[in-house]
């Protein structure tokens with residue numbers, strides 16, 4: 001039996017050997033890290049600021065090199081950030097030898113070539129950012145297999161192509177993924193619904209096809225979902241509207257329809273909690289057709305009144321679609337709305353008075369619909385409004401009820417009113433609400449809109465004089481009064497419009 005003393009000595013020796021082994025392993029690893037970084041330096045062919053040339057040399061420890069962060073204890077490289085240095089070059093596979101690397105940021109440079117497979121082998125990585133380079137190639141089919149800790153992957157603005165691998169679901173810790181502005185094709189893999197920690201999913205501007213997978217509805221923490229500018233078809237799964245964290249959705253410029261034969265969930269109450277942006281803008285260029293949002297009552301292309309449950313909506317854009325029916329008056333309940341774009345649809349009926357509740361509204365675009373009736377004068381009470389477009393509708397101002405005057409507040413912000421109407425559709429338009437005057441004159445109170453830059457009343461039925469007070473809207477750049485029934489002299493006060501660039505008075509009588 002060895003004595004206790006001998007045992008102690010044996011243990012001590014063992015410890016010494018072990019720590020020697022660790023130290024030499026460390027030294028080897030540190031040398032490996034240095035070789036990996038020198039290899040990267042060697043693959044940089046243009047370094048206009050001489051950044052690497054000045055900083056990355058072996059006379060100092062790599063841990064002192066600019067852009068490098070090391071672990072204090074092990075001296076292994078944990079972060080490599082050479083973002084925004086205008087570097088040209090390629091990424092060497094040796095970079096995959098930085099086996100403690102957590103943060104890799106090469107964004108906003110001119111790296112080309114493909115991502116070496118060894119990078120996808122670096123299981124310590126938490127964050128990869130290759131944004132804004134000219135990298136190309138495909139994501140390997142199993143690219144997530146060893147990236148089980150990865151939290152962010154930014155490949156935006158490169159030239160990657162190929163499919164989005166369904167094995168993406170193995171990147172279980174992923175919180176943000178941006179593949180936007182590349183050439184990815186194929187479908188959005190439904191397995192993405194298993195990456196349940198995702199908060200930001202950005203796939204805009206690719207060649208993605210097929211349907212939006214229902215499984216996106218499993219991403220309970222998702223806040224932003226950008227799928228615009230692809231070739232997606234089918235309906236928008238209503239499960240998406242069940243996600244209570246979603247604050248920002250963009251489906252614009254795709255080939256989506258809402259003609260959904262199966263029962264669809266209503267927009268849920270949860271929609272009210274966060275959603276601040278829905279964009280369904282579609283692009284005529286691609287001859288795109290879009291139907292209605294999911295709604296418990298109504299599948300015939302109306303704007304669902306339940307949208308009002310989205311109490312935090314700031315932007316609602318349903319432009320250039322096929323929405324029909326009335327503008328639901330409940331839209332007045334989304335009181336955080338700043339930007340409301342319903343233009344270029346087939347909306348009918350009157351402009352709801354309830355829009356007056358949208359105290360933060362800055363832009364209201366209703367042009368190119370089939371709206372009728374008068375423009376509620378209460379809209380002119382909205383002190384934040386800066387941009388109004390009612391052109392090409394079937395509006396009149398023949399309003400039998402008393403109308404509010406244009407309010408003083410109009411003076412604060414309004415910089416654009418467009419009431420251009422289009423003869424093509426044989427459209428008739430009357431006068432603006434005015435405290436004095438309901439007979440089709442241009443109200444002199446418009447001069448209270450001191451910030452007006454564009455005033456277009458073209459192709460209407462305005463009669464009477466051009467009010468001289470128009471000379472008080474001294475910010476005017478574009479004044480279009482053409483094609484009306486105006487009379488009298490052109491007021492001298494127009495001389496005050498020092499910023500005026502375009503003045504159209506043709507065919508005014």
Ligand SMILES: *[C@@H]1O[C@H](CO)[C@@H](O)[C@H](O)[C@H]1NC(C)=O
Pocket residue numbers: 053054055056057059060064065
């Ligand atoms: C090496 O880098 C250090 C800064 O890290 C710099 O002071 C020194 O001038 C560099 N040496 C050479 C030869 O470039």
Ligand SMILES: *[C@@H]1O[C@H](CO)[C@@H](O)[C@H](O)[C@H]1NC(C)=O
Pocket residue numbers: 059060061064
């Ligand atoms: C790194 O920089 C620090 C302070 O700038 C210096 O004290 C240290 O000697 C440097 N280490 C090496 C290995 O160059």
Ligand SMILES: *[C@@H]1O[C@H](CO)[C@@H](O)[C@H](O)[C@H]1NC(C)=O
Pocket residue numbers: 081082083084103105127129
């Ligand atoms: C990399 O450095 C830039 C500044 O040059 C900084 O904006 C960026 O946040 C850094 N990246 C990471 C991942 O820390």
Ligand SMILES: *[C@@H]1O[C@H](CO)[C@@H](O)[C@H](O)[C@H]1NC(C)=O
Pocket residue numbers: 048049084085086
């Ligand atoms: C990168 O290039 C841009 C424009 O060419 C320049 O404005 C910027 O200062 C450059 N940055 C560096 C770090 O050289």
Ligand SMILES: *[C@@H]1O[C@H](CO)[C@@H](O)[C@H](O)[C@H]1NC(C)=O
Pocket residue numbers: 032035093094096097118
């Ligand atoms: C680093 O990686 C390359 C290729 O990925 C490999 O050939 C090389 O042996 C590695 N170097 C070291 C020092 O580990």
Ligand SMILES: *[C@@H]1O[C@H](CO)[C@@H](O)[C@H](O)[C@H]1NC(C)=O
Pocket residue numbers: 096117118121
């Ligand atoms: C990735 O790691 C595995 C297992 O360590 C190894 O077999 C493979 O060769 C590595 N691939 C690359 C490209 O480094």
Ligand SMILES: *[C@@H]1O[C@H](CO)[C@@H](O)[C@H](O)[C@H]1NC(C)=O
Pocket residue numbers: 108132157158181
């Ligand atoms: C990033 O790339 C996009 C297009 O790929 C380009 O429009 C943008 O200007 C780039 N940004 C910078 C800061 O280089």
Ligand SMILES: *[C@@H]1O[C@H](CO)[C@@H](O)[C@H](O)[C@H]1NC(C)=O
Pocket residue numbers: 169191193194
């Ligand atoms: C993904 O989640 C589904 C359940 O939604 C499960 O059946 C499937 O096995 C998961 N797949 C992966 C690759 O984790």
Ligand SMILES: *[C@@H]1O[C@H](CO)[C@@H](O)[C@H](O)[C@H]1NC(C)=O
Pocket residue numbers: 231255286287288
């Ligand atoms: C959009 O869908 C229509 C009808 O399904 C089809 O004819 C058209 O080619 C599609 N356009 C695009 C850009 O996918």
Ligand SMILES: *[C@@H]1O[C@H](CO)[C@@H](O)[C@H](O)[C@H]1NC(C)=O
Pocket residue numbers: 308309330332333354
């Ligand atoms: C919407 O506002 C109206 C008043 O304009 C109110 O009666 C109604 O209860 C509100 N609806 C919701 C869903 O908040």
Ligand SMILES: *[C@@H]1O[C@H](CO)[C@@H](O)[C@H](O)[C@H]1NC(C)=O
Pocket residue numbers: 370394425426427428
């Ligand atoms: C506009 O209204 C007039 C009169 O109500 C009607 O005859 C005409 O068909 C309408 N035009 C459109 C495009 O709705």
Ligand SMILES: *[C@@H]1O[C@H](CO)[C@@H](O)[C@H](O)[C@H]1NC(C)=O
Pocket residue numbers: 447448469471472493
């Ligand atoms: C408009 O300007 C005239 C002078 O041209 C001035 O007398 C008048 O008070 C101004 N009106 C308003 C509403 O600012």
